[in-house]
Amino acid sequence: MNQKAGILEKDYIIATDLDGTLLDHHTYRFNKAMPALEYCDNAQVPIIFNTSKTFAETERLCKTLNNNHPFIIENGSALYVPKHYFARELEVNIPRFDAGAYWLYKFGLNRSEILSRLTTFKAQHTYQYWGFNSMSNRDLCRVTGLSLEQAASAQERQFSEPLLWQDKVEKLAAFVKHLQLFGLNVIKGGRFVHVLGQSNKAKPLTFLKEMYELNSDNQQTLIALGDSDNDKDMLNCADIAIVIASPVHENPIIEQHPHLIRSRYQGPDGWNDSILTLLQDNA
The missing domain is CATH 3.40.50.1000 (HAD superfamily/HAD-like)
Incomplete structure (x- = not known):
């Protein structure tokens, strides 16, 4: 060729x-x-x-x-x-x-470890967000437009926790820096802020x-x-x-x-x- x-x-x-x-x-x-x-x-x-x-x-x-x-x-x-x-x-x-x-x-990182670190983090900070772990499948349907079946699949997270950012946009940069101190990476997607390990x-x-x-x-x-x-x-x-x-x-x-x-x-x-x-x- x-x-x-x-x-x-x-x-x-x-x-x-x-x-x-x-x-x-x-x-x-x-x-x-x-x-x-x-x-x-x-x-x-x-x-x-x-x-x-x-x-x-x-x-x-x-x-x-x-x-x-x-x-x-x-x-x-x-x-x-x-x-x-x-x-x-x-x-x-x-x-x-x-x-x-x-x-x-x-x-x-495993999601369980990410959620554990986020729990500790939230006890120390007042940022406003809504994580997948706190959403029902119906909540996720309303936020994304997914069907119930699709929402259930989206909830099957293994290595990350998506967040719906509900705070001021200008606070996001500080949020990212603070989470980095917990060994977590933050990546902004089209709809959600994704919290994950160093990947x-x-x-x-x-x-x-x-x-x-x-x-x-x-x-x-x-x-x-x-x-x-x-x-x-x-x-x-x-x-x-x-x-x-x-x-x-x-x-x-x-x-x-x-x-x-x-x-x-x-x-x-x-x-x-x-x-x-x-x-x-x-x-």
């Missing part, structure tokens, strides 16, 4: 955020991205979901789209790799667990890219797509970063990226247009 010189080569990996990027921010539908999804499937380009969603939510979408590739959940807290997906694996100190049909690589969307993705390269004779070109601040690390670590326009918030600020693309359209429309334009023009 001939390869083009420069950044655009024949072997691609696509890593994508879900809500507001591949999925419509309001309806959670992906149908407008189907032409590009089918193009990638036919071209054997793996699509890696890199999301704030839970394992249950992400695996369900994988099955819906017949996507049998690895995926990253809860803002980089864990990577799930289907067993027998890679013939060779990297020798690293990342904790790995048997998770049925998958190998689970753990990059974050982000880039760490497992960089590891996964190395796994692909270990199992290939070719260097991989990583394309990442996202629309929110919690996607910045993922976008910055990619060879090609695509910022998807959002109907509800400003785009994340990406500085000095050598191959930065901004979508012409929002959500899955932008996803579809950006991927088809990029891959078809360089086929």
Whole structure:
């Protein structure tokens, strides 16, 4: 297979955020991205979901789209790799667990530890927020527009605690600094503020890219797509970063990226247009 010189080569990996990027921010539908999804499937380009969603939510979408590739959940807290997906694996100190049909690589803290630290934190501070742990499934439905079944899956957190920020916007920076003293990281998503361990969307993705390269004779070109601040690390670590326009918030600020693309359209429309334009023009 001939390869083009420069950044655009024949072997691609696509890593994508879900809500507001591949999925419509309001309806959670992906149908407008189907032409590009089918193009990638036919071209054997793996699509890696890199999301704030839970394992249950992400695996369900994988099955819906017949996507049998690895995926990253809860803002980089864990990577799930289907067993027998890679013939060779990297020798690293990342904790790995048997998770049925998958190998689970753990990059974050357990939710129980996060909740314990948040309880201690809340006793010392007066910030106003509403955590998933305090919400019923019906509460979550009202906040997000999810169905009851979808809300139940969203509640199955393993490595993070999303918060609905109810305080003044200008207090958020101080909140982040104070939580860092408790060994917790805070990442702002499209709807929620996510509290997790010292992980982000880039760490497992960089590891996964190395796994692909270990199992290939070719260097991989990583394309990442996202629309929110919690996607910045993922976008910055990619060879090609695509910022998807959002109907509800400003785009994340990406500085000095050598191959930065901004979508012409929002959500899955932008996803579809950006991927088809990029891959078809360089086929």
